Amino acid sequence: MSPAQLEIQLIASIVAVACALPGVFLVLRRMAMMSDAISHTVLLGIVLAFFATRSLTSPLLLVGAALMGVITVSLVELLNRTQLVREDAAIGLVFPAIFSIAVILISRFAGDVHLDTDAVLLGELAFAPFNRVRLFGLDFGPEAIYSTGGILLLNIVFIALFYKELKLATFDPALAAALGFLPTIIHYALMTLVSLTAVGSFDAVGSVLVVAFMIAPPAAAYLLTDRLSRMLIYSALIGILSALSGYWLAYYLDASIAGSMATMTGASFLTVYLLAPERGLIAQARRRKNQRIEFALTMLTMHIANHTAAQEAEIENEVIHLNEHLKWTPQFAMEVVGIAERAGLVTQKDGLLTLTESGLARASQEFSS
Amino acid sequence: MDISQLFYDLFFDYTLRTVALGSAILGIVSGALGAFAVLRKQSLLGDAISHAALPGIVIAFLLTRSREPVVLMLGALIAGWLATLFMLNVIRTTRIKDDSALGLVLSVFFGFGLMLLTFTQKLPDATQAGLDKFLFGQAATLLQRDVVTMAIIGVLAIILLMIFWKEFKLITFDPEFAGSLGYPVRFLDVLLTTLLVVAIVIGLQTVGVVLMSAMIVAPAAAARQWTDKLKNMVILGGLFGALAGVSGTLISGSAERLPTGPVIVLCISAIVLFSMLFATNRGLVWNWFRNLQNRRKLRAQAVLGDLNTLAMQHPNEERGHSSAVLRAMSTNPDGVSLALHQLKEQGYAQELSKDAWALTQAGLDEAGKRSEKEAE
Numbered sequence: 001m002s003p004a005q006l007e008i009q010l011i012a013s014i015v016a017v018a019c020a021l022p023g024v025f026l027v028l029r030r031m032a033m034m035s036d037a038i039s040h041t042v043l044l045g046i047v048l049a050f051f052a053t054r055s056l057t058s059p060l061l062l063v064g065a066a067l068m069g070v071i072t073v074s075l076v077e078l079l080n081r082t083q084l085v086r087e088d089a090a091i092g093l094v095f096p097a098i099f100s101i102a103v104i105l106i107s108r109f110a111g112d113v114h115l116d117t118d119a120v121l122l123g124e125l126a127f128a129p130f131n132r133v134r135l136f137g138l139d140f141g142p143e144a145i146y147s148t149g150g151i152l153l154l155n156i157v158f159i160a161l162f163y164k165e166l167k168l169a170t171f172d173p174a175l176a177a178a179l180g181f182l183p184t185i186i187h188y189a190l191m192t193l194v195s196l197t198a199v200g201s202f203d204a205v206g207s208v209l210v211v212a213f214m215i216a217p218p219a220a221a222y223l224l225t226d227r228l229s230r231m232l233i234y235s236a237l238i239g240i241l242s243a244l245s246g247y248w249l250a251y252y253l254d255a256s257i258a259g260s261m262a263t264m265t266g267a268s269f270l271t272v273y274l275l276a277p278e279r280g281l282i283a284q285a286r287r288r289k290n291q292r293i294e295f296a297l298t299m300l301t302m303h304i305a306n307h308t309a310a311q312e313a314e315i316e317n318e319v320i321h322l323n324e325h326l327k328w329t330p331q332f333a334m335e336v337v338g339i340a341e342r343a344g345l346v347t348q349k350d351g352l353l354t355l356t357e358s359g360l361a362r363a364s365q366e367f368s369s
Numbered sequence: 370m371d372i373s374q375l376f377y378d379l380f381f382d383y384t385l386r387t388v389a390l391g392s393a394i395l396g397i398v399s400g401a402l403g404a405f406a407v408l409r410k411q412s413l414l415g416d417a418i419s420h421a422a423l424p425g426i427v428i429a430f431l432l433t434r435s436r437e438p439v440v441l442m443l444g445a446l447i448a449g450w451l452a453t454l455f456m457l458n459v460i461r462t463t464r465i466k467d468d469s470a471l472g473l474v475l476s477v478f479f480g481f482g483l484m485l486l487t488f489t490q491k492l493p494d495a496t497q498a499g500l501d502k503f504l505f506g507q508a509a510t511l512l513q514r515d516v517v518t519m520a521i522i523g524v525l526a527i528i529l530l531m532i533f534w535k536e537f538k539l540i541t542f543d544p545e546f547a548g549s550l551g552y553p554v555r556f557l558d559v560l561l562t563t564l565l566v567v568a569i570v571i572g573l574q575t576v577g578v579v580l581m582s583a584m585i586v587a588p589a590a591a592a593r594q595w596t597d598k599l600k601n602m603v604i605l606g607g608l609f610g611a612l613a614g615v616s617g618t619l620i621s622g623s624a625e626r627l628p629t630g631p632v633i634v635l636c637i638s639a640i641v642l643f644s645m646l647f648a649t650n651r652g653l654v655w656n657w658f659r660n661l662q663n664r665r666k667l668r669a670q671a672v673l674g675d676l677n678t679l680a681m682q683h684p685n686e687e688r689g690h691s692s693a694v695l696r697a698m699s700t701n702p703d704g705v706s707l708a709l710h711q712l713k714e715q716g717y718a719q720e721l722s723k724d725a726w727a728l729t730q731a732g733l734d735e736a737g738k739r740s741e742k743e744a745e
Contacts, residue, residue: 027465032472033413082653084645085590088468089412093590096583097638100631108626208483212476219469249484256487262480269473279463 004129009247011128011144012261015201016213016239018152021159022193023214024235027222028170033088034073034191035214037095039198039207041072044102046199051109062199069195070188072098125257128204144204151200158193159232162186167228209258213239216265220272223279242268296336298366299326301345304355305363319351378622388508388575389618391516392633395572396610398523399581400588401530402568404599404606405561407589408541413468414453414562415585417475419569419578421452423482426573427489438518442570449566452478479578508575508618508629519571526567529560530603537561538599575614576630584610587637594648613637665711668701670739672708673717675699676728677736689725 026032045068049061072094079090133140159166169176169183176183198210205213221234246261253260274281303326322333337353340346345359355363378385399415406414422445429444430436456470465473530537539547540557548554565585572581592605617633646654675698679690692709696702709726712718717732728736 027469030466030468032466032469033416036416036472036475082645084594084651084653086407086410086412088410089407089586089590092412092416092582092586093638093641096580096587096634100580100583100634100638103628103631104635107628208476208479211472212480215469215472216477219465219473222465222469223463253484253488254491255484259480259483259485259487262476263484266473266477266481269477273459273463281462284462 005247005251007129007142007145008125008257009244011142011148011204012125012243012247012257013240014145014148014152015205015209016217016243016261017236018148018155018197019201019210019213020217020235020239021155021232022190022197024218024221024228024232025166025170025190026194026214027218028228028231029190032215032219033091034076035194035198036211037076037091038069038072038191038195039202039210040095041098041102042066042068042195042199042202042207044068044098044105045195047102047105051105062196065199066192066195068098069198070192073188073191124206125204147200148204151197155193155197158189162189166190170228205261206258209262212262212265213242216262216269217242220269223272223276238268238272239265293336293339296326296328296332297340297343297345298362300336300340300353301355301359301363302366304346304353305360305367308355319348319353383513384509385618385622387513387516388511388622388629389615391511391519391575392508392614392618392629393611394516394519394523394614395568395575395584396588396612396614396633396637397607398526398610399568399572399584400592400606400608400610401527401603402565403585403587403589403610404592404603405537405541406565406585407593408599408602411565412586412590413471413582414565415569416582417456417471418449418453418566419573419581420475420482421478422446422449422566422570422573423479423578424448424485425451425482427482427485431485431489438515438574442518442522445570445573446563446566448478448482449569450563453562453566507577508621508633511575515574522567522571526564529564533557533560541599576633580630580634583634583637584613587634587641588613591637591641591644594644594651609637609640613640665704665708668704669708669711669715671699671701672705673712673728673732673736674739676712676718676726677733677740680728680733689719689721689727691724692726693724695726 023032023035026035042065045064045066046061048068049058049064050056052064053060055061075094075098076087076090079085079093080087085093128144129142131143133143133146165176165181165186168179168181169186173183176186194214197214198207201213202210217235217238218231220238221231224234225231242264243261245267246264247257249255249264250257250260272280275283277283300322303322319333319337322328322337323330326333328336337346337348340359341348344356345362346353346355348354380386403415406412425444425446425448426441427444428448429440433440452474456467456474459465459470459473460467536547536552536557539550539552540554540561544554544558547557569581569585572584576584588606588610589602591609592602595605596602613633613636617636618629620636621627621629621632644652646652649655672695675695676690678698679694683690692706695709696705699705709718709720712732713720717729717735718726719729721727
């Protein structure tokens with residue numbers, strides 16, 4: 001692994017964590033699509049700040065972008081308050097308009113500088129190691145490590161300082177307001193953080209990957225835990241894992257790094273969606289099947305108990321007749337009987353079923369309940 | 370460039386005519402279907418689907434090595450459709466909410482498409498050139514046959530919309546009721562979503578992935594302001610979409626370096642803004658005006674009542690009452706003199722001498738009627 005490769009993976013991991021942390025709150029607060037809107041509109045902030053400073057490295061670009069993020073959120077809320085459109089429509093109206101203005105400004109007045117929409121949307125992580133910090137003739141590593149590292153630090157400090165407030169404002173905004181926690185301020189602070197993260201990261205990875213890192217790892221983590229603190233940690237870990245595996249996928253396919261990483265965040269989500277211990281699809285299916293079997297076992301013991309004394313016991317309690325009487329398919333009947341035998345609920349002799357003590361107990365418990 | 374020249378070009382300049390026609394078709398189809406999306410609270414579905422279509426386009430190319438619009442559109446259609454189904458499944462089977470599911474599908478599918486696209490561009494043959502035009506839309510590269518394809522697909526979508534009109538209307542406003550009537554709600558749901566995906570796919574080439582979502586939401590949101598009827602909303606949405614498409618094409622054709630897609634989006638945004646402000650009934654400006662008038666009317670009535678009270682308390686007073694007294698009685702002192710002049714115009718009040726106000730006989734009658742009505 002060359003130093004450049006190491007550096008790219010380090011930057012990607014920093015971005016992954018920096019995005020995943022505020023992303024957790026976006027997912028929990030049902031504002032995930034706001035990250036998509038902001039990641040597009042900050043472009044106008046950058047363009048305007050660029051026109052003001054004529055420089056692509058000025059810190060004013062960050063300020064402009066963050067401001068535009070907050071303006072986006074305010075405009076969406078303004079539209080919402082008119083009650084003429086719903087919230088989702090408000091987002092869908094605001095961000096394409098702002099983004100269009102930015103694209104027009106770029107193509108009319110900034111065609112000759114390196115400020116094209118492709119770069120903003122797609123990013124180019126592979127170039128990140130070329131931009132280095134040099135002081136006193138010494139090489140202090142790629143610039144992107146410091147910019148994205150700064151954003152990560154900011155996010156960590158903000159979440160650590162206002163953890164309690166964020167938690168309350170997220171899960172119980174009414175209580176937060178009653179306690180004087182000012183959910184509106186928390187809301188806008190969080191949105192500023194999202195804007196800053198989007199800008200600070202998409203220089204390196206593009207806005208698509210920012211959105212992927214902000215939503216996919218927290219969504220996956222949401223299926224793994226009920227605790228906010230764990231969700232933050234899991235999101236960060238899933239983000240890092242997606243970043244690293246995405247890098248190597250891009251390396252072997254010789255394809256877009258940002259695209260591959262976004263793909264891997266999707267693959268991580270899909271894995272969790274299928275395999276999560278309690279909420280995964282497989283766990284859900286298994287739980288459903290277990291319930292079905294448990295119910296079938298009870299049915300079986302009750303059926304046998306009902307008919308043991310009766311004349312027709314010989315027919316009713318025959319394995320081959322269960323499908324008729326309990327409306328089970330033959331395979332399912334065999335399976336249930338097998339499980340019941342192994343569980344010591346019934347015994348089988350010449351195809352006839354009799355209850356054991358525990359089988360009888362189960363049936364009578366069910367009758368009495 | 371003068372306007373007559375522009376209109377001349379619209380009919381006789383091949384490129385401009387093609388682009389305008391294509392944009393108009395796109396506007397009609399997305400405006401009409403967008404009405405359903407907006408009413409069904411699926412405004413952002415367009416955003417997700419238009420992003421999710423990218424891998425479909427690339428895979429369709431990889432499989433067929435063809436750049437035929439029909440082939441690419443089919444790929445986009447399948448991908449957009451799969452993305453929607455996946456999204457709905459995630460919402461149904463987990464506690465992840467619709468916004469997160471949308472964002473997830475949007476960014477992951479788009480990233481996947483991007484990965485495939487860059488992978489494709491490294492392939493030895495050069496036929497893939499221009500595939501990325503689907504990303505941002507290149508209306509200027511529209512060909513006549515593209516427009517013909519768009520028109521055929523668009524007409525089919527509209528015909529389906531008309532055939533299933535009653536069913537779509539029912540599942541939009543009352544899906545439970547539709548289910549209880551025995552309608553195949555799930556099938557209709559998928560069909561309507563498929564039509565939406567179709568509308569998005571035929572727009573990709575013109576306004577691009579990123580801005581296509583606006584063409585779903587905006588015409589419908591504008592139309593919603595003018596009407597409460599679904600039929601009118603669908604027709605108006607289509608008209609607004611077409612209007613934005615044609616005017617956007619004309620404006621972007623009138624100057625250098627004005628990309629068509631974003632200009633169309635700004636045109637439709639302007640239509641939305643105008644509708645929200647000036648639409649009859651719902652428009653904010655009319656609303657504001659109505660509120661103002663109501664406030665004035667209430668204020669005048671309050672002052673009328675105050676003058677009547679004064680008249681009853683001072684039966685022998687002939688000189689009238691100063692506005693200062695009325696101001697002291699009023700909850701809104703600033704409006705008193707305006708209200709007095711209003712009452713004077715209506716013939717209910719008179720100014721006996723300078724700043725000495727009293728009710729006329731008509732005013733006394735009016736106040737009497739009013740207090741009787743209150744007593745009832």
